[in-house]
Amino acid sequence: MELTRRGFLKLTGAVGASSALGLNFKPVNAYAADLGKMNRIKSAKQYTTICAYCSCGCGLICSVDSLTGKIFNIEGDPENPINEGALCAKGAGFFDLTEANKHRLTKVRYRAPYSDRWEEKDWDWAFSRIARMVKDARDKDFVTTNEKGLLVNRTESIAHLGSSNIDNEECWLISQSVRAMGLVYIDHQARV
Amino acid sequence: MTNHYIDLKNSDVILIMGSNAAEHHPLAFKWILRAKENGARIIHVDPRYTRTSARCDYHVPIRSGTDIAFLGGMINYIINDQKYFRDYVVNYTNASFLVSPDFSFKDGLFSGYDAEKRKYNKDTWTFQMDANGVPLKDPSLQDPHSVFQHLKRHYARYTLDKVSSITGVSKENLLKVYEEYSATGAPDKAGTECYALGWTHHTSGSQNIRTMAIIQLLLGNMGIAGGGINALRGEPNVQGSTDHCILYGNLPGYLKMPTASLDTLGRYLDKYTPKSNDPQSANYYQNYPSFFVSWLKSLYGDAATPENGFGYSWLPKMDDGKHYSQLHLFEKMYEGRIKGLFAVGTDPAVSSPNSNKTRKALEKLDWLVCSNIFDNETASFWFGPGVDPKQVKTEVFLLPAAATMEKEGSQSNSGRWVQWKYKAATPPGDAISCGDIQIRMMDAVKALYAKEGGPNAESILNLKWDYKDRQGNMDVLKVARQINGHWEADVEVVENGAKKIVKKGGLVPTFGMLKSDGTTSCGNWIMSGSFGADGENKMTRRGKDDPTGLGLYPNWSFAWPVNRRVIYNRASCDINGKPYNPNRKLLEWTGEKWVGDVPDGPWPPMADKEKGKYPFIMKADGVGSIFGPGMVDGPFPEHYEPLEGPLDHNPLSGQLINPAIEIFSGESDQVHNASEKFPYVCTTYSCTEHWCSGALTRWQAWLLEMQPEAYVEIGEALAQELGIFNGSKVRVSSARGKTTCVAMVTKRFTPFTVEGRTVHQVGMPFNYGWLYPEDGGDSANILTTTVGDANTFCPEYKAFMVNITRL
Numbered sequence: 001m002e003l004t005r006r007g008f009l010k011l012t013g014a015v016g017a018s019s020a021l022g023l024n025f026k027p028v029n030a031y032a033a034d035l036g037k038m039n040r041i042k043s044a045k046q047y048t049t050i051c052a053y054c055s056c057g058c059g060l061i062c063s064v065d066s067l068t069g070k071i072f073n074i075e076g077d078p079e080n081p082i083n084e085g086a087l088c089a090k091g092a093g094f095f096d097l098t099e100a101n102k103h104r105l106t107k108v109r110y111r112a113p114y115s116d117r118w119e120e121k122d123w124d125w126a127f128s129r130i131a132r133m134v135k136d137a138r139d140k141d142f143v144t145t146n147e148k149g150l151l152v153n154r155t156e157s158i159a160h161l162g163s164s165n166i167d168n169e170e171c172w173l174i175s176q177s178v179r180a181m182g183l184v185y186i187d188h189q190a191r192v
Numbered sequence: 193m194t195n196h197y198i199d200l201k202n203s204d205v206i207l208i209m210g211s212n213a214a215e216h217h218p219l220a221f222k223w224i225l226r227a228k229e230n231g232a233r234i235i236h237v238d239p240r241y242t243r244t245s246a247r248c249d250y251h252v253p254i255r256s257g258t259d260i261a262f263l264g265g266m267i268n269y270i271i272n273d274q275k276y277f278r279d280y281v282v283n284y285t286n287a288s289f290l291v292s293p294d295f296s297f298k299d300g301l302f303s304g305y306d307a308e309k310r311k312y313n314k315d316t317w318t319f320q321m322d323a324n325g326v327p328l329k330d331p332s333l334q335d336p337h338s339v340f341q342h343l344k345r346h347y348a349r350y351t352l353d354k355v356s357s358i359t360g361v362s363k364e365n366l367l368k369v370y371e372e373y374s375a376t377g378a379p380d381k382a383g384t385e386c387y388a389l390g391w392t393h394h395t396s397g398s399q400n401i402r403t404m405a406i407i408q409l410l411l412g413n414m415g416i417a418g419g420g421i422n423a424l425r426g427e428p429n430v431q432g433s434t435d436h437c438i439l440y441g442n443l444p445g446y447l448k449m450p451t452a453s454l455d456t457l458g459r460y461l462d463k464y465t466p467k468s469n470d471p472q473s474a475n476y477y478q479n480y481p482s483f484f485v486s487w488l489k490s491l492y493g494d495a496a497t498p499e500n501g502f503g504y505s506w507l508p509k510m511d512d513g514k515h516y517s518q519l520h521l522f523e524k525m526y527e528g529r530i531k532g533l534f535a536v537g538t539d540p541a542v543s544s545p546n547s548n549k550t551r552k553a554l555e556k557l558d559w560l561v562c563s564n565i566f567d568n569e570t571a572s573f574w575f576g577p578g579v580d581p582k583q584v585k586t587e588v589f590l591l592p593a594a595a596t597m598e599k600e601g602s603q604s605n606s607g608r609w610v611q612w613k614y615k616a617a618t619p620p621g622d623a624i625s626c627g628d629i630q631i632r633m634m635d636a637v638k639a640l641y642a643k644e645g646g647p648n649a650e651s652i653l654n655l656k657w658d659y660k661d662r663q664g665n666m667d668v669l670k671v672a673r674q675i676n677g678h679w680e681a682d683v684e685v686v687e688n689g690a691k692k693i694v695k696k697g698g699l700v701p702t703f704g705m706l707k708s709d710g711t712t713s714c715g716n717w718i719m720s721g722s723f724g725a726d727g728e729n730k731m732t733r734r735g736k737d738d739p740t741g742l743g744l745y746p747n748w749s750f751a752w753p754v755n756r757r758v759i760y761n762r763a764s765c766d767i768n769g770k771p772y773n774p775n776r777k778l779l780e781w782t783g784e785k786w787v788g789d790v791p792d793g794p795w796p797p798m799a800d801k802e803k804g805k806y807p808f809i810m811k812a813d814g815v816g817s818i819f820g821p822g823m824v825d826g827p828f829p830e831h832y833e834p835l836e837g838p839l840d841h842n843p844l845s846g847q848l849i850n851p852a853i854e855i856f857s858g859e860s861d862q863v864h865n866a867s868e869k870f871p872y873v874c875t876t877y878s879c880t881e882h883w884c885s886g887a888l889t890r891w892q893a894w895l896l897e898m899q900p901e902a903y904v905e906i907g908e909a910l911a912q913e914l915g916i917f918n919g920s921k922v923r924v925s926s927a928r929g930k931t932t933c934v935a936m937v938t939k940r941f942t943p944f945t946v947e948g949r950t951v952h953q954v955g956m957p958f959n960y961g962w963l964y965p966e967d968g969g970d971s972a973n974i975l976t977t978t979v980g981d982a983n984t985f986c987p988e989y990k991a992f993m994v995n996i997t998r999l
Binding site: 052139 | 443581
């Protein structure tokens with residue numbers, strides 16, 4: 001066990017205080033747990049990411065516990081030349097976007113027609129139901145030629161909105177696939 | 193942004209207008225303050241005194257929706273007092289071009305207006321050509337048909353008295369800003385403008401920005417360090433999502449979405465490939481066919497062949513002249529003609545204008561699929577205020593998405609820096625990334641079409657969609673490389689003067705090598721070069737060297753296009769390639785090559801009549817357009833009143849509102865202009881602690897504690913008139929709806945004198961919605977109008993009329 005000077009003082013202080021009441025190992029155990037925490041910080045993995053609010057592109061560092069794989073700290077990336085480690089109030093609170101936030105969605109929610117409640121579903125059910133709805137709506141109202149008889153190959157009964165808060169590669173997949181489906185009502189937050 | 197965030201530090205005068213940078217872009221504001229520390233003057237023009245105003249040299253209050261009047265007055269000042277940068281204006285803009293004698297402007301209308309269609313025919317918004325088809329010029333700028341003289345006449349009407357009366361800005365304040373900003377017309381001075389939603393959210397939003405672009409061209413501030421026009425955009429990847437064009441009118445890389453009349457690939461390419469007969473114009477968009485065909489190859493892969501026009505006929509075509517924006521989308525939905533909606537990472541029930549209409553429209557859907565990290569008012573609309581779930585037929589999915597640090601990929605900031613992010617943790621529970629959702633959803637759609645067939649099934653079945661890794665998850669690098677582009681055949685290319693064979697499947701190193709014959713694919717031409725031919729992912733770069741000392745950081749991430757940090761940068765040098773400002777040397781021509789930032793093309797500067805090119809290479813004429821047909825509502829910006837405002841007349845002309853805006857006139861689109869029922873100008877804005885609709889930030893305890901509920905900000909004079917105190921509960925109403933919230937009585941709004949009478953302005957944050965927190969108030973958009981900018985259909989959120997009553 002490696003003892004730092006500060007830790008040693010803390011340890012002797014704790015033992016001194018408790019000795020008057022008889023032998024109590026609790027503080028010592030707590031110290032040992034603290035040391036465990038220190039090691040976990042030392043062994044944590046760091047990943048850089050980019051802030052998800054305005055468009056400055058501030059760098060963030062996520063520290064991830066090597067045992068559980070959970071993020072336990074997020075702070076500004078001092079190497080990033082844009083923010084030089086600094087963050088605004090939202091960026092500084094980034095940790096509250098992780099699963100530590102009890103409001104995060106973790107299950108597929110489904111609301112049936114005229115129902116007054118959400119139900120939980122699995123992905124396979126959801127994707128097959130969504131695909132069915134897409135195909136039915138698209139095929140029913142598909143516009144092959146417009147009023148002038150020109151080939152237009154579009155569907156006006158399905159629309160797509162979003163998003164400017166997902167990665168480029170995801171945006172591109174959306175942009176490509178909605179065109180392949182023939183959508184024309186396509187928009188996102190760049191306009192609003 | 194033409195420039196980038198760090199570059200703000202290089203400016204001598206920063207005009208912040210249409211933005212509250214300190215509160216909404218705090219880290220951008222750091223670079224503005226860095227400029228201030230270096231001696232720059234910082235000016236804030238805004239209806240409200242904000243924390244931005246507090247840190248600027250001074251604040252100038254302006255009535256919402258009158259920015260063109262304010263800036264038009266500045267153009268008038270610049271011309272009259274000869275503050276413009278003559279060398280730049282003559283050589284690098286179309287100020288010397290001679291406009292068609294058929295062009296005219298009269299009483300607020302440009303030639304070619306069709307009042308019934310509310311549209312212009314732009315046939316007269318053109319130039320006189322010489323025998324070779326090159327625009328005629330008068331470098332003396334004296335010809336009455338020259339753009340310069342037209343500009344001078346147009347803005348001569350924007351006198352100090354007139355502008356002051358429209359904007360509510362005192363003449364002293366107008367002159368102070370005009371003098372200080374136009375001083376950047378000196379060759380060694382740089383002025384920049386930072387705007388945000390305060391400029392785009394208007395019926396003349398695009399022209400607000402264009403007026404400033406004209407000023408920047410007159411002062412020689414485009415293409416230089418510390419200059420440009422800089423949008424402080426409000427969403428983390430709004431640059432990237434725009435570049436990839438999740439937009440009705442464009443395809444990835446700003447390629448045009450085809451319309452019905454362009455029924456063949458040939459006709460389409462002919463229309464969108466610009467031509468120039470001027471040998472000194474690079475006219476870089478002449479490469480359009482290479483970009484477009486390579487995009488079709490990225491979409492349909494091997495199924496796109498020269499024989500089938502690379503699958504062009506499978507693409508959806510819009511009807512000519514029709515628009516499909518968010519405003520039109522909700523209009524159609526309200527009419528019951530849209531059956532299904534995907535809403536990915538967005539909350540239109542709060543963020544779209546005229547919320548009562550938007551929310552009613554959602555009830556008419558058969559199905560709605562939302563993907564988010566938290567619940568929001570759109571996904572839960574069926575139990576919103578006044579909605580009986582038992583009456584709502586809509587089938588709703590709320591899909592749990594991964595948060596940003598739970599997935600790998602790239603994000604583009606407003607300065608076009610594309611930075612790579614790494615996956616730090618797995619998403620909680622069943623949540624997966626939006627990319628995975630799209631891949632698996634589309635897999636299921638493809639499978640159904642493979643089994644059952646359907647109309648234009650080829651488009652779906654031929655969609656190239658092999659972006660999964662061995663575990664069945666999205667392979668983000670594969671997608672990123674597809675966006676960059678590949679060789680689709682073994683091809684002989686010339687690189688650095690030497691011929692070599694490149695192999696099919698290899699990465700294309702730059703869009704300059706894309707082809708229109710099907711031998712290359714590229715998902716988005718502007719991103720071509722984000723990978724090296726050797727496979728290096730340049731978006732991951734973290735080099736900190738800064739050779740110019742201007743903060744370009746060329747080895748940090750990748751900036752499109754081709755890692756150019758300041759676009760139009762050749763305009764920072766004179767016609768011989770010598771920097772106008774030797775102290776902020778962005779680029780310099782050595783006699784053999786350009787040194788500094790990645791230049792806008794390798795050609796020599798334009799003084800070389802044989803090989804030299806003009807600096808604005810993406811413009812067909814090679815110069816900045818002071819006059820041009822690009823906008824639907826005029827070749828010059830003109831002031832019009834907002835759709836709903838305090839005046840019953842336009843002090844400048846007989847046209848009260850922008851003649852080219854589309855009017856939505858359904859039962860839910862009531863407008864009360866200059867009405868006693870709704871006498872106060874209202875605007876909307878954000879705060880530091882919340883983001884957009886608040887759909888992410890309202891769920892976070894730390895942030896919510898700081899900004900817990902909606903409010904209306906009222907100036908002291910109006911509050912006294914209405915008997916309202918700080919903290920009073922009030923009702924704010926417009927012709928579209930009403931909402932209740934607390935009053936915040938403030939010194940930050942002061943009354944304006946407009947056309948001789950007092951006009952009060954109030955404001956509300958747009959970050960709240962009924963779902964969470966309880967009693968936090970509802971969306972300010974319950975009050976806003978369904979109307980948008982004539983060019984972009986960005987809704988008018990920044991100027992509308994309300995009434996306020998104490999409860």
